[in-house]
Amino acid sequence: MRRRPVGIVPAARGELALIDTIRRRVASSSARALSLGIGDDCALLRFRSGEEAAVTTDLSIEGRHFLRNLHPPEAIGHRALARGLSDLAAMGARPVAAFLSLGLPPELTHTPGRRNRAWIDRFLDGFLPLADQHKIPLAGGDLAQAPIALADIVLIGAVPRGAALLRSGALPGDVIYVTGSLGGSASGLRRLQSAPRTLSDRELASHLWPQPRVAQGLWLARHSAASAAIDISDGLSTDLNHLCEESHVSAEIASSRLPIFLGASLEEALNGGEDYELLFTAPPSSRIPRRISGVPVRAIGIVVKKFKSGSHAVLVDLSGGKKPLQPRGWEHFQP
């Protein structure tokens, strides 16, 4: 009998075999809200009486949101799901189900040898544990061949009618808060790009394994504590600008109050993006704890009347000097 060569043993899988692989891996997850999962034309979901469905979609595209030679497939899977969960967190919604559309070059579905796992399997190794952590099933999606790797994640959540946290409710006088710390993802990416082999996982965790603030969003919605909220996916400067636009207000941020990630620069904290923290506003009468579910919450500024011109926000330094805080975060589409 000839020995099977160790090394490159492409074991390509067609669409149905791939779907079967995924279906088997998610079969163990139990989800009461899911009446019907992978395997039919649609999935079927049930909501509790008096609930609204919250829906969000987020694209992750190779070369734009991740680099295959830099990011481990597990982290790409984790981050794709984290982006969607963070949107639900920003609405104060309870995660119900995830859907995943994957476009993949054929080589990413091949098993490159007995000791190695295929890219798509490693992607799921990062995706599925985060889904389990938030008790949501992967309920469906689509698979197609593509010249680059891409993932579109759809998250469905549930929130009691009228309780969702919106971007549009901030009023002058409200206090501006942020969870966790800022700039960690951008500084982690910088360090990953400069010296990938010398860094421990811990140092890169906020870039590779961001933790969406689902519990914190749920707390805020349940206590009707926040007047407006958004998640920081594109950078504080840009997401604060979105919140101000939707609320027709402006903002003053105290630079000394910013919870800058240890090792990150002020620039990274303001414009870095991908921190997936919550930025929210609350009236001064609202009692916001210093920690919610173990995550620090920091007051960083106040909402003011809409400025007549210029940017929506200013950064105030220790001496009281103000300078415009332009939205310089991530633009997914650069002209």
Place this chain on the structure above:
Amino acid sequence: MRRRPVGIVPAARGELALIDTIRRRVASSSARALSLGIGDDCALLRFRSGEEAAVTTDLSIEGRHFLRNLHPPEAIGHRALARGLSDLAAMGARPVAAFLSLGLPPELTHTPGRRNRAWIDRFLDGFLPLADQHKIPLAGGDLAQAPIALADIVLIGAVPRGAALLRSGALPGDVIYVTGSLGGSASGLRRLQSAPRTLSDRELASHLWPQPRVAQGLWLARHSAASAAIDISDGLSTDLNHLCEESHVSAEIASSRLPIFLGASLEEALNGGEDYELLFTAPPSSRIPRRISGVPVRAIGIVVKKFKSGSHAVLVDLSGGKKPLQPRGWEHFQP
């Protein structure tokens, strides 16, 4: 005053400007189910009491599902939405809202001159009228730069609990039906590829402007008339195979009964794909009309006990001869 040159006047738009464009174009649509649309972290949807949510996602990728030099952008937009609506139709679900994630090369967002519209605007020119026709809002999505054009469409529908048409309910003895005709899309594509300039829209309509059978699916669900259903997106042979697998049955199809599109071959009718007709089964006692909402319905075969080996279906010719009907339709992921 200098006259503005006619011709290439690139008017690039960033992400926010693009979102604004889309938001303005969908602002007019009124949808009672949509509590909150484009502009927040999630959209919010309401369902009627006793309803389940049906969710489906479908990728359309340049080079795989469409060719930019062959397909008008309007048809690409129409077809992307039609794919998702067809999945809802196959469940008997009422369309509620659409979400669209678009990855685009920068040049597709440029306006190539005063007399021409940008690719993305023409894509929406095809997408939005079909959404209006089915009374659903474009409620959200994502935009990102990508080296190729791609669209992931998410459709949310609603169906009374327990009333959804599943792939898994077919029983031996049930009659197999199909709506409309088969092979039209494949023959239209063949003709588009061979002589694009000599064809009228009418000849290519079933390829470029497929009409998802939403009304027919709703009729079947409302009358509890079907035991199982699937839409024909990958070709009769492949989708019949899916239905048989999920129902643990086999099928006999009478080749003489197939409603082959005028100009299409038997091969195109069996394996062509993208017809977006409904394939469904019903007990012999079920009264299935010859037309549902104006679309012909044809009995094409019967469900039988699961074959012990080989394929899930056979094709029966006029003399009673049987040959295996292998699933030779579209595979989105070829190994």
